[in-house]
Amino acid sequence: MAGIYLHIPFCKQKCSYCDFHFSTTFEVYRSQMVDALCREIDLVQKDADFEGITSIETIYFGGGTPSILNKNELKQLLDAIHSQFDVNSTAEITLEANPDDISTESVNQWQELGINRLSIGIQSFRESDLRWMNRAHSVEEGLNCIHIAQAAGITNLSVDLIYGLPELTLNEWMDHVSRVIELGIQHVSAYCLTVEEKTSLHHMVSQQKIRPASDDEQHDQFLALVDTMEQNGYEQYEISNFAKAGFRAVHNSNYWKRIPYIGIGPSAHSFHLQKRRWNVANNRAYMKAIHEEKGWFEIEQLDNRATWNELLLTGLRTVEGVRLNELYELDAFTTEDEQQLASFAEQGWLSRNNECIALTKQGRLMADHIASSLFH
Ligand code: SF4
Structure with missing residues (x-):
């Protein structure tokens, strides 16, 4: 799919x-x-x-x-x-x-x-x-x-x-x-x-x-x-x-949900198998490269750290939040992470149960700040 x-x-x-x-x-x-x-x-x-x-x-x-x-x-x-x-x-x-x-x-x-x-x-x-x-x-x-x-x-x-x-x-x-x-x-x-x-x-x-x-x-x-x-x-x-x-x-x-997608056209991004690629953001250069069938995109293989950060950045924006299991598979929570999570929860910005962390209405006002504070 x-x-x-x-x-x-x-x-x-x-x-x-x-x-x-x-x-x-x-x-x-x-x-x-x-x-x-x-x-x-x-x-x-x-x-x-x-x-x-x-x-x-x-x-x-x-x-x-x-x-x-x-x-x-x-x-x-x-x-x-x-x-x-x-x-x-x-x-x-x-x-x-x-x-x-x-x-x-x-x-x-x-x-x-x-x-x-x-x-x-x-x-x-x-x-x-x-x-x-x-x-x-x-x-x-x-x-x-x-x-x-x-x-x-x-x-x-x-x-x-x-x-x-x-x-x-x-x-x-x-x-x-x-x-x-x-x-x-x-x-x-x-x-x-x-x-x-x-x-x-x-x-x-x-x-x-x-x-x-x-x-x-x-x-x-x-x-x-x-x-x-x-x-x-x-x-x-x-x-x-x-x-x-x-x-x-x-x-x-x-x-x-990190389901694969294929981006077509200048500047379009794609994601599949933990790889991100992005097309050249220039119409003429794009058409020339497609014509030559080479060089119209760059690619990056995501490591665990990049995936951890992406999960937080996108997942915390959603009502479902981020599944803890997915994070645990990538890396362990540090003591600092735990302190951050506890502090955000105390301020009423984040909720946590055994399965996931999610932002409260107030927390959504500063989603990017909260996510980046938990980056590895
Ligand atoms: S410049 Fe084009 S892409 Fe940008 S907001 Fe206007 S219509 Fe949309």
């Missing part, structure tokens, strides 16, 4: 906060890129690094903006996967879509191709946010596209929201959260705004044109989000992810 992630490295315009890999000038080589992605699918099927992977349970079109691709391009990619792998008949097939690409026609086409889950980048329901973020859609388009997707019969819909936005009050944030709840959306991913280096947001912040939210504001918005989602029947199954019963994202959950 495994998943396939396809990175579609194209966007219509650059959002001010984004540091993902994509290009906005792609029209002249988009078909070459799709050919290269298909070629990589053929190559990885024969690759010893992915030995034993035959059955695919999830396919995820991410990016970039996969909804930029037309029906034929998406079909070409799905056909390539079906020709090389055994895709389960019940596979979860997700497409990340931006509101401005969503119409009744496009949603119908995606469904015809077997895409059964949409993840829509809404980000905010405040017009001024969408403008400084340089998003390609308005609030009205964001709302419309949700109605369009639902009317077209998408029953597994996820939206992305961002909190901790400059000048966003707690009331305004809760209004955004209420809207997705009232719209009956099955899954919500809510991320805290981070100011990444080399983004135009970073520039705006350093020029003091924008004041980022304070830690306290971010914490208040996160805690209010968690309470409200819980009260409305959503499970917080991972720090940033909330789902109605039966609607957890299978693909992303499998990352956290």
Whole structure:
């Protein structure tokens, strides 16, 4: 069992906060890129690094903006996967879509191709946010596209929201959260705004044109989000992810369960047999290397220490936490680890039983700090 992630490295315009890999000038080589992605699918099927992977349970079109691709391009990619792998008949097939690409026609086409889950980048329901973020859609388009997707019969819909936005009050944030709840959306991913280096947001912040939210504001918005989602029947199954019963994202959950996945496309990452590999994050270099069938990725064999750290970093973000057995198989708890765990438990950040350790609601506010304190 495994998943396939396809990175579609194209966007219509650059959002001010984004540091993902994509290009906005792609029209002249988009078909070459799709050919290269298909070629990589053929190559990885024969690759010893992915030995034993035959059955695919999830396919995820991410990016970039996969909804930029037309029906034929998406079909070409799905056909390539079906020709090389055994895709389960019940596979979860997700497409990340931006509101401005969503119409009744496009949603119908995606469904015809077997895409059964949409993840829509809404980000905010405040017009001024969408403008400084340089998003390609308005609030009205964001709302419309949700109605369009639902009317077209998408029953597994996820939206992305961002909190901790400059000048966003707690009331305004809760209004955004209420809207997705009232719209009956099955899954919500809510991320805290981070100011990444080399983004135009970073520039705006350093020029003091924008004041980022304070830690306290971010914490208040996160805690209010968690309470409200819980009260409305959503499970917080991972720090940033909330789902109605039966609607957890299978693909992303499998990352956290360390189930193998194959990453296709520039900058995509893969994991199998304790190896991680990552593709070159440059469109031209990627296509050239795929054409030459060599040198498009780097690879790392994870040792016990790296696996221990990864287990904590990802596992503590999930509601299930980290199974102690899995840690014990890798290394022993040191006296220092035990002291750390006891101290986190005392502060109400972590719970522990005979089988696992997991974070409490308060602990989730500092998940990365807690995980890294336990790194070996
Ligand atoms: S559409 Fe998504 S990937 Fe593209 S620039 Fe905006 S946030 Fe980044």
